Amino acid sequence: MLSYQHLYHAGNPADVHKHAILAWMLRRASEKPKPLSYIETHAGRALYDLSAAEALKTGEAAAGVGRMLADFAPDHPFREAVEAARTEAGATAYPGSPWIAAHCLRPEDQIHLAELHPREHAALRQSMRGKAKVHLSDGFDLAQSLTPPDPRRGLLLIDPSYEIKTDYDTIPRFIRQVHRAWNVGIIALWYPILKDGRHRDMIRTIEAADLPKTVKSEVTFPPVREGHGMVGSGMIVINAPFGLDDEAAALSRMFARL
Template sequence: MLSYQHIYHAGNLADVHKHSLLSWMLAYLTRKDKPLTYLETHAGRALYDLDAEEARKTGEAAAGIARTRGWFGPEHPYTQVLERVSAEDGPNAYPGSPLIASHLLRPSDKIHLAELHPAEHAALELAMSPTGAKCHLRDGFEMAFALCPPTPRRGLLLIDPSYEIKSDYDDIFRHIAKLHRAWNVGIIALWYPILKSGAHGPMLEALSAQHKDALRHEVRFAPARPGHGMVGSGMFVLNPPYGLAEEARRLGARYAKLL
């Protein structure tokens, strides 16, 4: 797990799916004048340079955000964050989910981020230092178990593992069940890859059976390169905000035109 670095994949089609829906949810939550908590179990470094050698090597950003940025109108919160980050950090800067959260949340809101990779954690702390976010050098699920239910109690937890460890698919079902019991009013959002191998299938079947009212949204796209096993992106959201299903349908129609 400590070998994973998201810079190779930042801004890809899966990020666009995940980050646009996350942006919409956070903007929705801040419509109410009540503080909230944002937690993230696998935060990464928060800010990515899409002109870096690692990003250019895979070409995933070129096939992702560079191709799809026009999908989102100027009023969409994802567009607004992208424009702010470009203005502050340059045209090749891309925000990870922690930075997206910091741009959309308010001073009264709390942000807790976990990252276990030492170098990624150091970069995360640097990127997030002006925001007041708490960056934990800790296993993300350990952090979530320790903090849930958080204060403030309103809020959202993003679970976005690398899935490099095969046991993740077995463990996540149990972890989400435990977190939901502890924080039954929280929005719990899980990102997962859609794989040619079908390795994600049993996990999704178990989650769907246990959480029948959750929103499950998936998009498909061509592999990033020959032999690449990921052919789509999914989001599984417990306690989905009102209107998220409609937003997801609009986004799905855009992805369908790529195929």
């Protein structure tokens, strides 16, 4: 449970997909003047150095942000976040979802980040520098304890590593529980698309729950290295903001060109 370190995978095609959707949703949500809450269950370290040995060992970022960033319009919030991170931290920086949230949101918004890995948690606190409430906590427990949050408008990102195989079985129930407590919240789940298709039952169960305004975005891409089992990325969003269907379709066209 505590072995996963995202630095090996930061900036890969799945990150591009996930972070582009997240940045778009946060930009859209922050257009309204009322404050909002952002909660993330598995935050990681927030800011990654793609020149680090761990990132270079896999080379996954070259197939993701290195290849795809220029495909985004200059004013797309994902591209803006990456460029802002590089202005602040250097040309090889890559922002994780907590950094993107802090970049897209406003001082009056609340950000709660859960990270259980001690080293990742320490790096997360350093990266956020008071921009968020950082919790050394199980992310599922934190989300349940905070919902409904104050402010009540907002977004929950569920982004586990899926090292715990039972996540595929427990996440649909967790989403239903959170939605019952926080029926106006945007709930976004990221999941890997693997060659064995293990995500399919989980997504069918979520779709069968008849949750409101559900949008699913799935993209596929070539394996980033020989023997790599991930061949795509998925996001399913409950209470999806208006226009997310169009954004998801644009991302699908972009990934189809890979």
